[in-house]
Amino acid sequence: MPTKKIAISSFWPFDASATARLQATAPGYQLLDLSKHPSDAQLSECEILFGNANMETIHKMTSLKWVHLQTAGVDWYVDPKTGVPENVMLTNSSGAYGISIAEHMLTVTLMLLRHAAGYVAQQQQHMWKNIGSAKNLYSCNVTVVGMGDIGGRYAELCHAMGASISGVVRTPRISTPEYVKNLFTTSQLEAAIQNADIVALAMPGTNETQGLFSRHILSKMKKGAIIINVGRGSAIDHDALADLLQNGHLGGAALDVTTPEPLPTESPLWDMPNVIITPHVSYGGRDTTFELIFEKFLQYFADYQQGRPFERVVDRKAGY
Numbered sequence: 598m599p600t601k602k603i604a605i606s607s608f609w610p611f612d613a614s615a616t617a618r619l620q621a622t623a624p625g626y627q628l629l630d631l632s633k634h635p636s637d638a639q640l641s642e643c644e645i646l647f648g649n650a651n652m653e654t655i656h657k658m659t660s661l662k663w664v665h666l667q668t669a670g671v672d673w674y675v676d677p678k679t680g681v682p683e684n685v686m687l688t689n690s691s692g693a694y695g696i697s698i699a700e701h702m703l704t705v706t707l708m709l710l711r712h713a714a715g716y717v718a719q720q721q722q723h724m725w726k727n728i729g730s731a732k733n734l735y736s737c738n739v740t741v742v743g744m745g746d747i748g749g750r751y752a753e754l755c756h757a758m759g760a761s762i763s764g765v766v767r768t769p770r771i772s773t774p775e776y777v778k779n780l781f782t783t784s785q786l787e788a789a790i791q792n793a794d795i796v797a798l799a800m801p802g803t804n805e806t807q808g809l810f811s812r813h814i815l816s817k818m819k820k821g822a823i824i825i826n827v828g829r830g831s832a833i834d835h836d837a838l839a840d841l842l843q844n845g846h847l848g849g850a851a852l853d854v855t856t857p858e859p860l861p862t863e864s865p866l867w868d869m870p871n872v873i874i875t876p877h878v879s880y881g882g883r884d885t886t887f888e889l890i891f892e893k894f895l896q897y898f899a900d901y902q903q904g905r906p907f908e909r910v911v912d913r914k915a916g917y
Contacts, residue, residue, distance in 0.1 A: 602639065604658065606631040606648030608667055609887045619647075622895055623902075645901075647894055652679055661685050663901060665894050669694050669747075670829070672802040675913040687911040688897055692746045693889035697881025698827050699750035702797055705851035705873050706755070709823045710734060715870050732794070735759035740793035742786070742809075743828060744777075748799035752776060755795075765789045767805070783809070787817050795823050802829035803916035812837035816846065823849040823871075827879045830856035839865045842872065853879040 603619070603626045605611050616628060629635050629643060631650055640657040646664045652673065655661065663686040666674065671689050674680045681687050708714060711731040719726060737760045741748040744764040752762045756776035763779040765786060773780045781789040783805070790796050796818060800806045810824070810833040818824070824847065826833055835856060841847045849871035852860075858877060866872050880886055897907050911917065 600627045600642060601625060602627045602629045602643045603645045603647060604629045604631055604635075604640070604643040604650070606646065606650040606654075606667075607887075608648070609882070615891060618891075618895070619898075622898060645898075652681075655681060663688070665897060666690060667890050669917075670801055671911050671917060672829070675911065675916055677913075680913075683913075686907070687913070688907055688909065689911055689917075690890045690893055691909070691917070693886055693893060694880050695746035695750040696889070697886045698747045698799070698879045699754055701853065701875075701879035701881075702747075702751045702799075702825055702827055702851075703754045705825060705853075705875075706734060706795060706797075706823075708873060709849040709851060709871065710737075714873055718870070733759075734795075736761070737794040738763065738792050739795045739797065740765065740789050741797045741799065742783075742789070743798060743800035744774075744780075745799065747827065748797065749774065751797055751799065760795075763789055763793065786814060790814070790818050790822075793819060793822055795825065798824070798826040798828045798832055800828040800832055801917040802831055805916075807831045808834060810834065810838075812840075815841050818847060820846055821848040823847065823851070825851045827853045830854040830858060835864070835866065839869075842866075842869055849873075851875075853877055 603623060605628055620628060629639055631654065637657050640654065641659045643658040644660050644662050646655065646658065646661060648667050664681050666689040669689055669691040674687060710733070712728045715728045734755060735758060739755045739760045740763045741752045742765040744752065744766050752764060753776050756762050762777045763781065764777045765781045765783060767783055769782055770780060798810070806829065808831065812834050815834065815837050838850060842850060843865070851873040853875045854877055860866065860874060866874065900907055
């Protein structure tokens with residue numbers, strides 16, 4: 598009789614400690630490390646996948662019952678034709694990234710407000726020169742588009758530093774967090790951004806968010822405002838963004854995500870002193886983020902063994 602298997606495909610090293618913890622929780626399962634290129638026969642015995650594998654590999658897992666993604670984003674896994682089969686339960690790691698990504702967002706926000714990139718460039722040239730007046734986050738109007746775990750934590754951090762927060766959500770909410778002054782829906786996007794000094798995007802990649810920040814919407818932003826994107830690059834018209842930065846309408850941008858990725862070397866965004874580009878790394882590292890992901894998986898695995906419903910499964914139609 599084939600041995601039940603849990604396939605492991607981890608962004609971070611799945612070390613001896615993690616292996617021991619999972620093995621103790623799942624004594625009836627064999628762990629299969631996908632980085633060691635197992636055979637098709639071994640893949641066919643996988644009942645559970647922890648992590649993100651390519652779809653060709655997933656489709657070879659003919660015994661698969663459940664996939665728990667290490668990512669919060671599910672874009673490539675919910676395609677009705679090529680994604681994870683409908684009869685396979687799909688969960689993600691939403692809720693594990695807020696701490697790390699919100700800290701990244703706060704970092705680049707302060708860097709842009711205080712011309713940090715320009716001073717680093719000057720330091721490399723041994724130049725002592727005042728670039729110009731810095732801005733304080735205190736009293737800024739910050740609009741956060743996407744008020745889930747990531748956007749919500751960033752909003753809390755900015756509020757704690759004295760900023761006034763507006764949030765943008767997909768559908769109306771019954772209650773508003775105490776740190777949010779105004780709450781809008783995406784249909785009210787223009788009103789939500791028009792007075793914002795900072796607009797931060799923390800949205801999943803869906804049909805609804807693709808191209809949401811078009812040239813028209815970007816042009817409605819306040820003159821001198823900065824924009825931050827940690828969701829999906831597809832949400833922003835990059836050509837329009839470059840134009841509005843070059844003509845001075847926008848004051849700066851911080852992009853951890855682009856379309857495509859990597860950002861093409863010929864993009865003018867690379868050479869703009871008021872743009873910070875990071876290569877989709879805001880999610881952090883092995884310390885906090887992975888531990889939160891792994892704890893969530895272990896919690897879900899206990900539910901799986903007991904036949905209990907998961908706390909949350911991916912809404913394939915909504916795309917998150």
